Amino acid sequence: MFTKCQQPLGLVFAAIFVACVPVRAASAADVNFEQTAANVFLRRCLECHQSADPNGELDLTRKDRALAGGASGKVIVPGDAESSELIARVVVGEMPPEKNGKPQHLPAAEIQMLRDWINAGAPWPEGRVLDAYERTTDVRAGRDWWSLQPVKRPEVPTGFGAQPVDAFVRQKLQQHGLSPAPPADKRALLRRLYMDLIGLPPTAEEMDAFAANDSPEAYERQVDRLLSLPQFGERWARHWLDVARFAETNGYERDAEKPFAWKYRDWVTNACNSDMPFDRFVLEQLAGDELPDRTESTVIATGFIRLGTWDDEPNDASEYQYERLEDMVHASTTAILGLTVKCARCHDHKFDPITQADYYRVAAAFWPGPVASRDRKFLGGPTKEELGFDVLGWTDLTKQPKPLHALKKGDVHRPLQEVSAGPLSGIPELDREFLPPPADAKTTQRRLQLAQWMSDSRNPLTPRVIVNRLWEHHFGAGLVRTPDNFGFNGQPPTHPELLDWLAGELVDGGWRLKRLHKLMVMSETYRQSSLNPRQPEFELKDSGNHFWWHAERRRLDAESLRDAILATSGQLDLKVGGPSFHAPISEEALEGLSMKSGAYQASPPEETRRRSLYLYSKRGLIVPFMTTFDMCDNAVPTGRRDVTTVAPQALALLNNSWVHEQSLQFAKRVCAQGLDTNARIDAAWRFALLRSPTDNEREVARGHLEAQRKNLPDKNSELLSWVSLCHVLLNTNEFIYVD
Numbered sequence: 001m002f003t004k005c006q007q008p009l010g011l012v013f014a015a016i017f018v019a020c021v022p023v024r025a026a027s028a029a030d031v032n033f034e035q036t037a038a039n040v041f042l043r044r045c046l047e048c049h050q051s052a053d054p055n056g057e058l059d060l061t062r063k064d065r066a067l068a069g070g071a072s073g074k075v076i077v078p079g080d081a082e083s084s085e086l087i088a089r090v091v092v093g094e095m096p097p098e099k100n101g102k103p104q105h106l107p108a109a110e111i112q113m114l115r116d117w118i119n120a121g122a123p124w125p126e127g128r129v130l131d132a133y134e135r136t137t138d139v140r141a142g143r144d145w146w147s148l149q150p151v152k153r154p155e156v157p158t159g160f161g162a163q164p165v166d167a168f169v170r171q172k173l174q175q176h177g178l179s180p181a182p183p184a185d186k187r188a189l190l191r192r193l194y195m196d197l198i199g200l201p202p203t204a205e206e207m208d209a210f211a212a213n214d215s216p217e218a219y220e221r222q223v224d225r226l227l228s229l230p231q232f233g234e235r236w237a238r239h240w241l242d243v244a245r246f247a248e249t250n251g252y253e254r255d256a257e258k259p260f261a262w263k264y265r266d267w268v269t270n271a272c273n274s275d276m277p278f279d280r281f282v283l284e285q286l287a288g289d290e291l292p293d294r295t296e297s298t299v300i301a302t303g304f305i306r307l308g309t310w311d312d313e314p315n316d317a318s319e320y321q322y323e324r325l326e327d328m329v330h331a332s333t334t335a336i337l338g339l340t341v342k343c344a345r346c347h348d349h350k351f352d353p354i355t356q357a358d359y360y361r362v363a364a365a366f367w368p369g370p371v372a373s374r375d376r377k378f379l380g381g382p383t384k385e386e387l388g389f390d391v392l393g394w395t396d397l398t399k400q401p402k403p404l405h406a407l408k409k410g411d412v413h414r415p416l417q418e419v420s421a422g423p424l425s426g427i428p429e430l431d432r433e434f435l436p437p438p439a440d441a442k443t444t445q446r447r448l449q450l451a452q453w454m455s456d457s458r459n460p461l462t463p464r465v466i467v468n469r470l471w472e473h474h475f476g477a478g479l480v481r482t483p484d485n486f487g488f489n490g491q492p493p494t495h496p497e498l499l500d501w502l503a504g505e506l507v508d509g510g511w512r513l514k515r516l517h518k519l520m521v522m523s524e525t526y527r528q529s530s531l532n533p534r535q536p537e538f539e540l541k542d543s544g545n546h547f548w549w550h551a552e553r554r555r556l557d558a559e560s561l562r563d564a565i566l567a568t569s570g571q572l573d574l575k576v577g578g579p580s581f582h583a584p585i586s587e588e589a590l591e592g593l594s595m596k597s598g599a600y601q602a603s604p605p606e607e608t609r610r611r612s613l614y615l616y617s618k619r620g621l622i623v624p625f626m627t628t629f630d631m632c633d634n635a636v637p638t639g640r641r642d643v644t645t646v647a648p649q650a651l652a653l654l655n656n657s658w659v660h661e662q663s664l665q666f667a668k669r670v671c672a673q674g675l676d677t678n679a680r681i682d683a684a685w686r687f688a689l690l691r692s693p694t695d696n697e698r699e700v701a702r703g704h705l706e707a708q709r710k711n712l713p714d715k716n717s718e719l720l721s722w723v724s725l726c727h728v729l730l731n732t733n734e735f736i737y738v739d
Contacts, residue, residue: 153504233273264303346410476552
């Protein structure tokens, strides 16, 4: 930058232009450094020109360094803006440099700020050091960014009802001229509650009983019962497995199995069911092997670290070691902190107050040391002997690994300074260096200290992120609608006070999540209808429903849809835990495997009727039906799945061989209800849609059966006509969507 051997012709014209601009007299007394130079440097320049590795050797963070200039000499001539190369460069638009192919011209007002400052003698307060992250600007977040501030539990608004969730939501609705929808129909509400809490529909009998129960406590009793069922843990484990990038194979060409990965899945399920405090949930996954009360279960929890993709034959083992390290940093900080820390591997974060040193401080907690022949296996994880248990887990091979160095532009062959393990510096109140391990320790204890920092009750990110994840899955979107990014490029919370109240409630309640689940689903906001009488008017004010003036109508996710089909056909096996099953996959889908012979074998049919949570997760071969309905990418943390409505989904439900098999089983279940056609039709509606058919629906169903009997071969035409009707019901919007 600013090299004299590359003076562009534009500078000549810039010099003429600058010389022609009238100079306004200014003195140090009437030029404020913070409002002029500091303002521009912080917003426009320090991304490249700060102390760590300044471009062109020009450091604009300190007075002496700024006035000394860079590799091409001085760029600031105090008292003479016209002779200052800094002004010449910004006038022609060469600085700041292009970004994404677009010029970044400084506004004329900012150029004038720099002129005034230089002409006044470039005053710079003694000892003032600029820091790109000292405060939030319009181009990046500073350490004063909202998500990094301490959680301050606000007072619940008064005059909006006693339930805290409703009080905060209704206050915001009032402020925006909106009002909530009326309560949902009891049948719609119970199905919503079941699908949210356990991921399965109620039976028709359960639905009828609830609809007929007028007790004020009826709904709360349903909530308490569902929270106590083992299926609750299965449902909510799946949400965490998304952010943990859970899979049971390594990926890459061989896509070899990760032995005992299913034990981690079962650990998460049990943690949800037992209402394990979330701070302990974090501790066990990052450092279960380092805890004083270490058990096989806590070591299973460290499988979280090993769940990422793993290349057992990398081109460069030393370079790949840093790829694995990046996965560990990315998974842990995204899932728990909701920040894109991995973006700082090669340079300071462009948008958030995360330095490159921060990235390597966190990475050092997972650092096994430089690659040697013994370490090549360790990159994929320690052995049974090194762990002490036959599990997929993690532990350190030494308590004193060799130092970790930051890398210039992330290049393993360009090491920079040594970095000590520690947390992110963006929360100054919790900044610390990690202590060396005790004399009798077998590990570094760095992961334990990182986990303790993340789960510290004063850490503002961890409780905000997890309560936002709960809100997202209950209400259809988070209070922060970018659940994995609480930084500058994420969306701000729609209800910041409610988010902090919930975060404070979590911590004050011992980090127990079931209390928060109940609080949310007991709210009138959750229990309102998906239709608001003033829908057209309110759509104009808040088309995205950011203020929750109606409940969100949601399509069943891939697992819930598959499980609901099994429940309707009467085939669902509710066995909990244990090794996964392999679903049948068509030969066409298997064509892509590099080793077709024996590469994938379906489990016996009776095992494939289990819940979708137990479906074997092979990275190179996700079951096509699940992919069609937006099963998440299991290579990276996924806090919010894509939700699409596309033609292949309708085609899959109409033509998929597994769906047809379930329609057959559904029809057999219906036909077992007796010979009366009306009774069978009623049973079909109740099994699938949890209600009786209307008179019109019954008439249409009879007509469909008659038409199918005529069109189908005489043999089995009676059963096949019912299969056709049952297949239609499984394809209805009423079955696929939850109101």
